[in-house]
Amino acid sequence: MFPEPIQKRSWLAQNLYRVALPVALIIWLLPLFAVMLTALRPAGDINAGNYWGMPSDILWYENFAEVIFNSEVGPYMINSIKITVPTMLGAVGIACLTGYALAVYRFKLNLFVFFMFIAGNFVPFQILMVPVRDLTIQLGLFNSMWGLVLFHVAFQAGFCTLFMRNFIKALPYDLIEAARIDGAAEWTIFSRIVLPLMRPAIAALCVLIFTFIWNDFFWATVLIQSEADMPVTGGLKALNGQWVARWHLVSAGSIIAALPPVFMFFAMQKHFIAGLTLGATKG
Amino acid sequence: MMLTTQQKRALTPWLFMAPGIVMFLVYVIWPIGQSLRLSFYQWDGLSPPTFIGWENYIELWYDPTFVVALKNNVIWLVLYMLAVPFGLFVALFLNQTVTGIRLVKSLFFFPFVISQVVVGLVFAWFYDPNNGLLNIVIGWFGMDPVSILADEDLVTYGIIAAGLWPQTAYCMILYLTGLNSVSPDVVEAGKIDGARGWSMLWHVVLPQLRPATFIAVVVTVIGALRSFDLIAIMTQGGPYQQSQVLAYYMYENALSEYGYRMGYGSAIATVLFLIMMVYIAGFLYKMYRDEQRS
Numbered sequence: 214m215f216p217e218p219i220q221k222r223s224w225l226a227q228n229l230y231r232v233a234l235p236v237a238l239i240i241w242l243l244p245l246f247a248v249m250l251t252a253l254r255p256a257g258d259i260n261a262g263n264y265w266g267m268p269s270d271i272l273w274y275e276n277f278a279e280v281i282f283n284s285e286v287g288p289y290m291i292n293s294i295k296i297t298v299p300t301m302l303g304a305v306g307i308a309c310l311t312g313y314a315l316a317v318y319r320f321k322l323n324l325f326v327f328f329m330f331i332a333g334n335f336v337p338f339q340i341l342m343v344p345v346r347d348l349t350i351q352l353g354l355f356n357s358m359w360g361l362v363l364f365h366v367a368f369q370a371g372f373c374t375l376f377m378r379n380f381i382k383a384l385p386y387d388l389i390e391a392a393r394i395d396g397a398a399e400w401t402i403f404s405r406i407v408l409p410l411m412r413p414a415i416a417a418l419c420v421l422i423f424t425f426i427w428n429d430f431f432w433a434t435v436l437i438q439s440e441a442d443m444p445v446t447g448g449l450k451a452l453n454g455q456w457v458a459r460w461h462l463v464s465a466g467s468i469i470a471a472l473p474p475v476f477m478f479f480a481m482q483k484h485f486i487a488g489l490t491l492g493a494t495k496g
Numbered sequence: 497m498m499l500t501t502q503q504k505r506a507l508t509p510w511l512f513m514a515p516g517i518v519m520f521l522v523y524v525i526w527p528i529g530q531s532l533r534l535s536f537y538q539w540d541g542l543s544p545p546t547f548i549g550w551e552n553y554i555e556l557w558y559d560p561t562f563v564v565a566l567k568n569n570v571i572w573l574v575l576y577m578l579a580v581p582f583g584l585f586v587a588l589f590l591n592q593t594v595t596g597i598r599l600v601k602s603l604f605f606f607p608f609v610i611s612q613v614v615v616g617l618v619f620a621w622f623y624d625p626n627n628g629l630l631n632i633v634i635g636w637f638g639m640d641p642v643s644i645l646a647d648e649d650l651v652t653y654g655i656i657a658a659g660l661w662p663q664t665a666y667c668m669i670l671y672l673t674g675l676n677s678v679s680p681d682v683v684e685a686g687k688i689d690g691a692r693g694w695s696m697l698w699h700v701v702l703p704q705l706r707p708a709t710f711i712a713v714v715v716t717v718i719g720a721l722r723s724f725d726l727i728a729i730m731t732q733g734g735p736y737q738q739s740q741v742l743a744y745y746m747y748e749n750a751l752s753e754y755g756y757r758m759g760y761g762s763a764i765a766t767v768l769f770l771i772m773m774v775y776i777a778g779f780l781y782k783m784y785r786d787e788q789r790s
Binding site: 214215216218219220230231233234237238241242243244245247248262264265307308310311313314315317318320323324326328329330331332333335336337338339340341342343344345347348363364366367368370371374399403424427428430431434435446449450453460463467470471474475478479482486489490493494 | 506508509510512513515516517519520522523524525526527528530531532534541588589591592593594597600602603604605606607609610611612613614617618619621622626627629632661666669670671673674675676677678680683696697700701707708711718721722724725728729742743746747750751758761762764765766768769772775776779780783784787
């Protein structure tokens with residue numbers, strides 16, 4: 214293990230570490246603590262310029278209630294869910310199929326198709342923006358969640374395919390060979406033998422895609438203009454304009470908007486990290 | 497039509513891949529070609545596009561804001577790279593087994609999970625000249641308040657600092673995973689050879705962390721060139737366009753309130769795309785070598 218375990222170091226070093234750890238954590242998360250504290254402040258504190266001192270009163274839920282019931286944040290959150298969940302299912306579903314084909318079959322264009330997905334996944338969004346916006350308008354899906362979902366599914370399919378293909382490649386190939394010899398149809402091999410083994414990869418991709426799409430801001434602003442269909446990232450920006458200097462509301466709104474991915478992360482931490490660090494260990 | 501078994505075999509992978517390939521061609525590959533083409537046109541998004549040859553690119557050459565955006569993109573690329581050593585440093589700091597360390601690691605990773613919109617709002621407020629925490633802290637040291645996001649010289653650095661926060665968290669998690677798989681035998685062997693501290697890190701541990709470093713650099717380059725959200729939230733390119741980057745400038749031109757300039761925007765996007773292609777080509781080349789080896 215590197216660095217050397219702290220338990221093997223001197224008494225002084227151990228205690229220093231014990232102190233340094235929480236201090237570093239507090240400094241690292243200082244901006245978030247500030248946001249949380251502000252979300253609990255009464256409006257009067259903000260108006261009086263009391264941003265960082267003791268709150269004159271702690272409002273545990275009033276600001277949150279104000280944001281949820283008296284602003285558009287509630288509907289924005291629902292829009293976000295309506296965009297995120299179908300995208301997650303679509304992209305991961307498609308990637309199961311493409312990843313399987315690229316991992317299991319040998320054919321001439323295999324590496325070419327694989328590289329197309331990888332390269333596409335890295336391109337800047339701006340090179341896609343004008344044509345995708347135009348296509349979405351042509352399809353009559355501008356200002357509709359489906360316009361966003363279709364694009365996100367297609368784009369995320371690149372990353373998901375890369376992930377799935379590498380995951381399936383690492384599975385024992387004998388399983389598939391044995392099933393072929395038994396005369397199983399290709400689709401049966403996929404759905405009965407490989408798919409159940411892909412569960413961890415599916416879980417990892419689902420949490421990752423959920424987070425990516427929930428946090429997407431660029432495409433939401435490009436493909437959606439109407440307030441009524443805006444997801445929460447775009448919505449927050451609009452609200453920030455309305456709530457000039459009403460930081461207690463901006464803070465409460467930010468916290469609410471951040472909750473679903475944070476919850477996802479903590480619930481599925483192992484899968485989330487496995488997904489993000491794909492390739493970080495093998496040479 | 498009857499297919500032979502062999503033909504069926506050949507067809508199977510394509511049937512599996514059909515939905516993915518069709519979607520990807522329609523929404524990613526074809527639009528890239530379209531944008532490259534559009535960069536030679538003048539188009540307001542409504543009337544038919546007019547072919548104008550290299551005009552857009554010639555205009556870019558003389559456009560001062562484009563030069564600023566390009567320069568800022570270089571600054572982003574260079575400074576964003578700090579996330580890699582920072583992430584390594586944090587990972588080394590946290591790679592211990594003490595009580596509660598798992599929770600501490602998750603909390604350190606937190607900034608990456610939340611949306612950049614929220615990160616942007618939080619930092620805009622942190623930098624606020626009147627009541628921002630930053631100015632209160634520098635006030636303790638007797639310095640005059642600075643309005644980072646309104647200062648032409650500081651604004652880009654202020655936004656990059658905000659971006660480094662989640663990006664460092666990402667690099668940290670890559671290195672933590674990498675450190676997990678550093679072989680203890682090699683570390684022991686290094687110790688016997690007299691390697692300690694820095695020399696151990698540099699000569700023994702870092703070579704083993706190469707895959708993690710590679711991915712950290714790749715995601716950081718992409719992150720730097722994709723920087724859009726923070727600029728849209730914090731400054732919208734201002735003051736006086738001094739925090740522009742290509743990604744935001746393209747968006748601003750293509751969907752400008754003064755009339756859409758889709759062709760000009762596409763030319764900016766093409767420049768950004770070509771910069772990115774250098775890195776993509778490098779990445780694919782490495783992937784190709786790895787594939788050949790296995």
